[in-house]
Amino acid sequence: MRATTIHAPRDIRLSTVPDPTITAPTDAIVRVLAACICGSDLWPYRGENPIDEGVTIGHEAVGVVEEVGAEVTSFRAGDFVIVPFDHCDNTCPHCLAGVQSACDHLGFTTSGQAELTRVNQAEGSLVKTEGTIDDALLPSLLALSDVMATGWHAAVAAGVRQGGTAVVVGDGAVGLCGVIAAHELGAERIIAMSRHADRQALAREFGATEVVAERDDAGVAAVLELTGGVGADAVLECVGTDQAIRTAFEVARPGSTVGFVGVPHGVELPVRHMFRRNIGLAGGMAPVRRYLPDLLDRVLDGRIDPGRVFDLTLPLDEVAEGYRAMDERRAIKVLLRP
């Protein structure tokens, strides 16, 4: 099949690789209808994560089931499915506690930016839709495989509540989905920290009531001024850098929680500040499967439209250009069509 592979920093190629096959009775193979590039794909792209030369890349996908293993009974060839980036059996103690991202049989989508991808725990992981899917819905359904569920997890972990004030640190696709989540969960004020006009505009359309364009100390000061010196009731940290984490803790009010979903890179948590101000940290890798049924309903009902984070669509052949566009911030998020 045709699949995206990474060979070195900034060396992304469309290659021909063997088709994935059923390797366990719990597997399924999905033919990808739409995939995309994630902010976290930029870590290896920029050389900040190690690279296994020539490995396939991409963990977000929606598509149609091609083949299932012997133990997969709820899905069959032809089903349209959303593929969570993190695969789970949905029956182990961690899954039953709503932490599917710590499943005893955790797996990951590893060839999302390709024609076919394997799902390790298909029965527990996949969610299907009934009937035919309107092509216009594809971007929003694709967003559910990671960024929308991840932004939702940030809001849940941060304890966003009806009537409160939420700050979203990060204006990437996850941060923007965090704005959607904070809005759906009833935050009265949503302060988006964003420097880019296009992302600010989208954040406002998603429900942000205020935008803070300043960063670091000036950004913290601006949020504190907006909150009467008190700080925010909930903070969504959607980046994963030390700078973003520090900003998140500085704008959080005592007793509140920073919900973090950006994969931490070079982060040193400010433990004494957390202790002194009683600011908690919760979150982590999103248990996508936990939120999928609810989020799918919200998309199908037209209540949320996270697919709007995709501002560039490219054929899979042009995946390298997609990485460049995201790396240079010419695009918020790139959708790929195999």
Next chain:
Amino acid sequence: MRATTIHAPRDIRLSTVPDPTITAPTDAIVRVLAACICGSDLWPYRGENPIDEGVTIGHEAVGVVEEVGAEVTSFRAGDFVIVPFDHCDNTCPHCLAGVQSACDHLGFTTSGQAELTRVNQAEGSLVKTEGTIDDALLPSLLALSDVMATGWHAAVAAGVRQGGTAVVVGDGAVGLCGVIAAHELGAERIIAMSRHADRQALAREFGATEVVAERDDAGVAAVLELTGGVGADAVLECVGTDQAIRTAFEVARPGSTVGFVGVPHGVELPVRHMFRRNIGLAGGMAPVRRYLPDLLDRVLDGRIDPGRVFDLTLPLDEVAEGYRAMDERRAIKVLLRP
């Protein structure tokens, strides 16, 4: 007045210093009936915190109001009061949100191990009892000024719930009070991590259902075995060292929260483990005033008896011996009578 002062590591003296006076209309002066030595006093005693030579020490006290400032209307000379180690106005936004330890007018008891001590925000901080206090209740009331409220905060921050499993890391007075708190909050299983026979026995009397004497990897393995490999639903970290924090995160199940109340010393939070396993951190310096009315009821009703953590009572004159006894772990906690 006679007051405990610290001059250098292991140099604790009973000195004569000027009496504290009313310096602001919100102050009160309390004549100390009972004071004690805290695990956190051992940090400067052991030279692990900087020392201002000759400064008074001690932050836990109960006593009788001696004098109040002009703006203190709810208390008068003769009232028996519990003095929270952290003073608060109990009216600012942080106090109203239950985080009195981040009060806009935060103050601290600084001469607890003395004949008299000043309370900076008397109206907001103090809690009094009606009528005469039975001397036998004094230790438990004294425990409310810090350790019992701090152990309670650990349990609340960790999200201890009816029917769950809680692990308490640390068998000092705070950890033992954490066992009381977990028991009162309905934990079905309480695993106390303790190496000392006397403390293990007290933990069991306070409600611990199991004791793990091993430390580090062996301790973690023992807790995981007790919890079917899953980990605990809630973990109370009552020490503040890097080792204790690491143990806490290792025994916490995915999706759970470590409630931390030990002042962090040399702690580096395991951020990637927290992210990967979705284990949160909450807590910090305890908002004693928040819990005081409820804890006072529990003591007066005889439901809890945290004063049992005091296993050595000394006259204030022998405070230096009290520090030695705690430093050498000959005593869990030392009560001082001025």
